[in-house]
Amino acid sequence: MKNIHSQSVAVLGMVILLAGTACTGQRAVRLTNIPGSGATVGGGGTTPPVGPGTTIPPVGPGTTIPNVPQGPFENTNTSGLDRFADAVPNRAFFQSQTVAFDFDSATVKANQQKKVDDVAKHLKSKPADLLLIEGHCDERGTEEYNRSLGERRALALRDALGKLGVNGDRIRTLSFGEDKPADPGHTEAAWDKNRRGEFVLLEPKKK
Amino acid sequence: MKHVSFTSLLLVALCAMLVPFSRAQESTDPSRLTVIKEYDPTKLIPFHISGYTGEPDRVLRFDLEVAGFKMVEAERAAYKLAGDNAAAVRGVLSDRNGAGLFNKTFSGGTPRQQAHALADAVVLALTGKKGIAQTRVAFKMAVGRASEIFVSDYDGHSPAAITADSVIVAAPTWAPGNRSLYYTAYLTVAGVENTTILAHNLGTGERDVVARYSGLNTAPSIANDGRVAMILSKANSPDVWISSSTGKNLKRLTETRAEDESSPCWSPDGRWVAFVTKMGGRRVLAKASSDGGPITRIATSGVLNPSEPSWSPDGTTIAFTAQMGGFSICVVPAEGGEAKVLADGEDPSWAPNSRTLIFTKRGTAKRTLSLLDVPTKQVKDVAAFSGSSSQPAWAR
Numbered sequence: 245m246k247n248i249h250s251q252s253v254a255v256l257g258m259v260i261l262l263a264g265t266a267c268t269g270q271r272a273v274r275l276t277n278i279p280g281s282g283a284t285v286g287g288g289g290t291t292p293p294v295g296p297g298t299t300i301p302p303v304g305p306g307t308t309i310p311n312v313p314q315g316p317f318e319n320t321n322t323s324g325l326d327r328f329a330d331a332v333p334n335r336a337f338f339q340s341q342t343v344a345f346d347f348d349s350a351t352v353k354a355n356q357q358k359k360v361d362d363v364a365k366h367l368k369s370k371p372a373d374l375l376l377i378e379g380h381c382d383e384r385g386t387e388e389y390n391r392s393l394g395e396r397r398a399l400a401l402r403d404a405l406g407k408l409g410v411n412g413d414r415i416r417t418l419s420f421g422e423d424k425p426a427d428p429g430h431t432e433a434a435w436d437k438n439r440r441g442e443f444v445l446l447e448p449k450k451k
Numbered sequence: 452m453k454h455v456s457f458t459s460l461l462l463v464a465l466c467a468m469l470v471p472f473s474r475a476q477e478s479t480d481p482s483r484l485t486v487i488k489e490y491d492p493t494k495l496i497p498f499h500i501s502g503y504t505g506e507p508d509r510v511l512r513f514d515l516e517v518a519g520f521k522m523v524e525a526e527r528a529a530y531k532l533a534g535d536n537a538a539a540v541r542g543v544l545s546d547r548n549g550a551g552l553f554n555k556t557f558s559g560g561t562p563r564q565q566a567h568a569l570a571d572a573v574v575l576a577l578t579g580k581k582g583i584a585q586t587r588v589a590f591k592m593a594v595g596r597a598s599e600i601f602v603s604d605y606d607g608h609s610p611a612a613i614t615a616d617s618v619i620v621a622a623p624t625w626a627p628g629n630r631s632l633y634y635t636a637y638l639t640v641a642g643v644e645n646t647t648i649l650a651h652n653l654g655t656g657e658r659d660v661v662a663r664y665s666g667l668n669t670a671p672s673i674a675n676d677g678r679v680a681m682i683l684s685k686a687n688s689p690d691v692w693i694s695s696s697t698g699k700n701l702k703r704l705t706e707t708r709a710e711d712e713s714s715p716c717w718s719p720d721g722r723w724v725a726f727v728t729k730m731g732g733r734r735v736l737a738k739a740s741s742d743g744g745p746i747t748r749i750a751t752s753g754v755l756n757p758s759e760p761s762w763s764p765d766g767t768t769i770a771f772t773a774q775m776g777g778f779s780i781c782v783v784p785a786e787g788g789e790a791k792v793l794a795d796g797e798d799p800s801w802a803p804n805s806r807t808l809i810f811t812k813r814g815t816a817k818r819t820l821s822l823l824d825v826p827t828k829q830v831k832d833v834a835a836f837s838g839s840s841s842q843p844a845w846a847r
Contacts, residue, residue: 324665325645325665388622389758391621395689417665417666
């Protein structure tokens with residue numbers, strides 16, 4: 245009997261130990277507002293383990309909601325992003341202005357300048373329009389190196405627009421590194437297409 | 452009495468539900484003593500296993516090969532492990548003369564966990580170092596056009612999705628104590644998609660925003676005292692910044708206007724942050740004091756285009772990726788010097804033993820994870836996942 249008792253104590257210890265570790269299953273959804281935006285962010289949380297080599301199980305929508313700090317983000321410069329909230333993206337507008345880059349370079353080449361000129365001209369004619377510049381890389385770099393390189397490319401294009409008189413406050417940058425190739429191939433031709441900066445026109449929401 | 456037995460039944464049932472996370476318990480025959488031998492980690496240990504079947508047999512062989520052992524015939528083995536997994540996993544470890552080193556039995560958990568625990572016991576007995584067979588890793592896995600953060604055992608078994616955002620995620624890393632993960636997620640808030648560094652409590656599932664500034668927010672690395680190093684471009688250039696564990700007290704460590712930094716990592720003593728930058732037009736590893744001050748190059752002689760440094764927990768060595776045509780896993784002394792090329796692959800992350808690395812291999816269809824025993828250069832692939840997997844980070 246003593247043996248059984250010590251076993252249950254051991255099990256109890258294990259359960260207590262587990263309560264503090266990552267063994268939780270799905271949790272109740274708790275919505276937390278993001279201050280100033282009226283939005284919520286979902287999708288975090290822990291899920292039950294799945295067998296190796298199986299397809300990913302359907303993970304419930306918003307199993308856990310992140311604990312976004314209340315009040316203004318003390319640590320987040322939202323002012324830089326607030327301006328772009330609810331703007332309407334128009335991806336087609338500058339589709340033919342996508343800028344190509346050389347391997348491992350963020351220099352805006354002379355033969356790409358005309359595209360930058362076109363974008364500047366439009367933005368100057370439409371003062372209410374904003375711009376998103378997405379920076380992309382080919383796969384011939386390590387992932388985080390490419391994420392920084394893609395940002396550098398987007399920033400180089402923003403600088404080029406600044407030289408043409410476009411206020412940088414109207415532009416935000418987003419680097420995808422090698423995570424969003426235009427062409428999923430592994431050839432020189434695919435890589436040429438993937439080293440790029442894309443302009444996404446952001447139009448004011450229609451009242 | 453009845454009450455007690457009901458309680459223990461309930462606890463047993465609870466335990467059964469939680470089996471994937473419970474640990475194997477060790478009991479040792481007290482009449483035997485564990486002996487630590489002098490040993491050269493660069494030499495494979497000729498080893499023989501007998502008596503096990505199925506999964507425990509496979510687990511023991513895998514774990515010991517990762518740890519620098521080589522399975523050989525009984526006559527050629529320096530050490531032998533004989534046992535069985537009929538009821539619980541048990542094993543007698545002996546040397547080539549048949550002298551017993553230990554006799555251990557493992558109960559609780561799954562047979563898989565018991566085998567991992569026995570492998571760790573063998574590693575401890577013969578190398579004097581704590582094994583890694585019961586550790587976990589985090590990584591990024593492609594799911595459709597998006598990706599999610601996963602955590603699995605170090606050998607790729609029991610993977611579990613940690614995120615369910617259906618967005619691109621990247622660069623998972625563990626906070627000290629392994630209770631939370633930090634990573635980058637391309638979260639959309641109020642219609643604005645932006646890189647966001649999140650701190651994710653694995654116990655509660657709660658997430659805190661650490662950095663969501665205008666521009667790039669990525670590549671978090673957590674010091675042993677909890678401070679965060681990361682890449683932010685809020686000052687119009689991708690630079691290394693450090694902050695408290697929650698993202699407060701931001702301090703900019705690099706101010707290279709023309710060059711972009713990437714992949715910061717802390718020295719285990721928290722004095723230095725190593726990262727990738729360019730000097731004289733060439734990609735280099737460098738470090739800066741976490742108090743600020745000048746950037747010092749970390750020489751990586753013999754290889755080109757280093758990136759993705761990972762500082763070993765014992766402080767002696769930096770593992771990194773060199774890019775020379777393909778990608779190579781390399782190590783260099785932490786103060787810089789001659790780099791050693793170890794294997795094809797990228798993005799190495801140290802195990803807590805400062806000996807084993809987990810890294811990414813590129814195939815034509817997808818990326819996969821492998822383990823590298825640095826002194827012997829043995830490589831073992833982890834269990835296959837359904838999606839392209841990369842950016843592994845070892846819990847430690």
